[in-house]
Amino acid sequence: KVNVKDSLTSKSTVTALTDAASTLTGAQLIGGIFTITPTVARILTTDTGTAIVAALPAGNVDGSSYVFTVVSLAAFDVSLAAGVDVTLVGNLIANNVSASFKVVRNTATTVTIYRM
16 A cells, blocks of 8 residues: 555645756755756756755655756757765756756765755
């Protein structure tokens, strides 16, 4: 038996990004859905590992994780770039598609972000 109530654990926030390079803050990443309509290739850079971990709710531990999504609404590359102490794994480009990423806390100051 699946308990739907227990599986709905977070609130999502949709952020419409401007057609420019942007930095995604730790707080924005949690439950974030980012839309962008690029007119040229754009780069979205993550916050630092320390800032991303600091934005997590109290009681988080190594291995804690969450998902965020980037939605590219045009046929131009939107690339994810790593802030300090952030490791990126997988295809980091969205081009006229949505791309979901899982953020995993490694330590109190580092995270790895996986393309799903």
